[in-house]
Amino acid sequence: MRINDNYLKLKAGYLFPEIARRVSAFAHANPDAQIIKLGIGDVTEPLPEVCREAMHAAIDDMGDPSRFHGYGPEQGYAWLREKIAQLDYQTRGCKIDADEIFVSDGSKCDTGNILDILGKGNTIAVLDPVYPVYVDTNVMAGNTGAASDDGKYDGLVYLPVTADNDFTPELPKQKVDIIYLCYPNNPTGAVASKAALKQWVDYARDNEAIILFDAAYEAFITDPDIPHSIYEIEGARDVAIEFRSFSKNAGFTGTRCAFTVVPKSLTGKASDGSDVEVHKLWNRRQSTKFNGVSYIVQRGAEAVYTDVGRQQVGELVSFYLENARLIREALSAQGMNVYGGVNAPYVWIKAPNGMTSWDLFDKLLNEAHVVGTPGSGFGAAGEGYFRISAFNSRANVEAALDRITSNLAV
């Protein structure tokens, strides 16, 4: 039996397992250290009460034959899809219908699985630094060549985003077919204006390209001029798929629910040059390879769209944004160059004194017992940068900042 050789091209491992390995080694050597993790973007605060109540009720449904739920629609229950379409899209003027929403168990899954329905031979562009899943899943799918020493894979088009270009990528110089965008951005915390997104939509329309738009952090946008969805841009329905999640707004990282929007007007090309509806392909993929999200969890997600749900989610988001503000201010006061953390839960800092990203990682771990994420783990252009996540309790954030500002010799 032959294995998929493309996996052998993958570099030493997904970023976060490598961080876990170093933290584990440090903890083993320093058993008394109280390590504070501001690394992966994992929420810490309780699930909104309204979600817990809805899930309790759903479990009770499962105990009553007349209210028991077996297999649900692979695409998600209509009562959830309709609320998403109405409250996340239609109220913002986006023409998205309920049957264009596919409920799933995670945006990480969907951003990876979407490659199932895309063909070979596409030219693919990603920002650099970038959420590693976009790159690694393309490597696995055979859409790249081998990696060079700086971690770049042959065949991918990297669009650098650094302080030099204000974390705003230039349009690709060559024609690309697939573009991954993530706004508010992971890892840099940058946001995209309407004008910036319109440039991308226009580019995609002009080049018969498709935009894979990851909006997992849209709830953190407080500036009314920043679009929450790519579909707020005229014409995006024909060129974009959007990924959304309940992980970061409602704290569902351990509860698992997300959704992907595939408009019916989006088409791709078959090898004979004919147009094929991407919605039909994704529907077939999900019907065949997925069995829908737990009924219990979907009821929890539905509760997010009630008035009290929106209020409770709003409070959670505000809590983490306040953490981000504290991080920004403390590190700025320390003399660091600080980016992001406004309209986004990630603060992106420049490692001082020419340190590499992993230098700063090891320094923070060793001297302050604080875990962050090395920017170079997100791509070659992230070298010298470092991500601090605002997802933690207030006490932990304050303690971490206190240690950094008082203990760290920079």
Added chain:
Amino acid sequence: MRINDNYLKLKAGYLFPEIARRVSAFAHANPDAQIIKLGIGDVTEPLPEVCREAMHAAIDDMGDPSRFHGYGPEQGYAWLREKIAQLDYQTRGCKIDADEIFVSDGSKCDTGNILDILGKGNTIAVLDPVYPVYVDTNVMAGNTGAASDDGKYDGLVYLPVTADNDFTPELPKQKVDIIYLCYPNNPTGAVASKAALKQWVDYARDNEAIILFDAAYEAFITDPDIPHSIYEIEGARDVAIEFRSFSKNAGFTGTRCAFTVVPKSLTGKASDGSDVEVHKLWNRRQSTKFNGVSYIVQRGAEAVYTDVGRQQVGELVSFYLENARLIREALSAQGMNVYGGVNAPYVWIKAPNGMTSWDLFDKLLNEAHVVGTPGSGFGAAGEGYFRISAFNSRANVEAALDRITSNLAV
């Protein structure tokens, strides 16, 4: 943007959506008909109380910062993996460790996704009739050619199982690299003896092939001589992946939890001829493209392994097996040839009087308002057969049988 053309090779649609279409059309034309569904294998009875209690407690955990769970291990929590390894495997003499268990949201997902890590150019064998997901996912992955008129895809090796060979496939005449087996079988309800499975394990070892063993229905085995796991066969650790689910034993079709066993001793070949551990590839796949199963649901699954959980699951399984017995007896008394339904929740019948599978489907729907599954939907060799599922309430099963035996003109 180029789409994956392989999707265009897929025949008119996954079997169950076509059934749903016909049932919907009938219901629309006959709004007063009380349709009873014995079609898809979807459970109807309440979730075991012990699972509901565990999930209620897990939701309460999510409301307390000190017990809140964010991202869990992509492979599943150790407390669940350890119980699976011990109680499903080690107590049966199978040498399977906890870190060889990958908890997932469904066996349908896993049997499809497993192709991500397998290479191109493998020769793939399936039984005929067969669970359609095995075939369709190979079509999507580009492992087949086009379909012929009888629904067979070029490039797949079909091993017919009919009454003529007692639903026991012959070993393939040519060398194959991947073999899908499902026991207790969906759709025929046949089981495999230890001797039969040993033949397959020996074949795989002799031919450097891999067995994808779907044991989703193992809980229905009551005969103590029938193996529950492929790993009860000596040497299977080196050649087999096993898929298991909580859907059919504990009634989790709408709750979503399953697991896949990938032994560390299982290897495949890279293109340079070297051996590669399949476990590492699947671990990398799951870490990159999956975020684990809901903490709440995993706590529900864990409860299955308590003493009271095992008792409650046992009662559920016995309930459906009694349905199967009633179906077998009623249809046998009607003069039909009836197979399966012992050690399995599916009864497989021969359509009488030379009817095709869809003839019998339409007849049962029109004359008895009962929905089953046409055997031809599972493959060319299923033509003339029909699957009746034992998953329904006792009242519905009895009503369906009463209508079939009294109304059906056969």
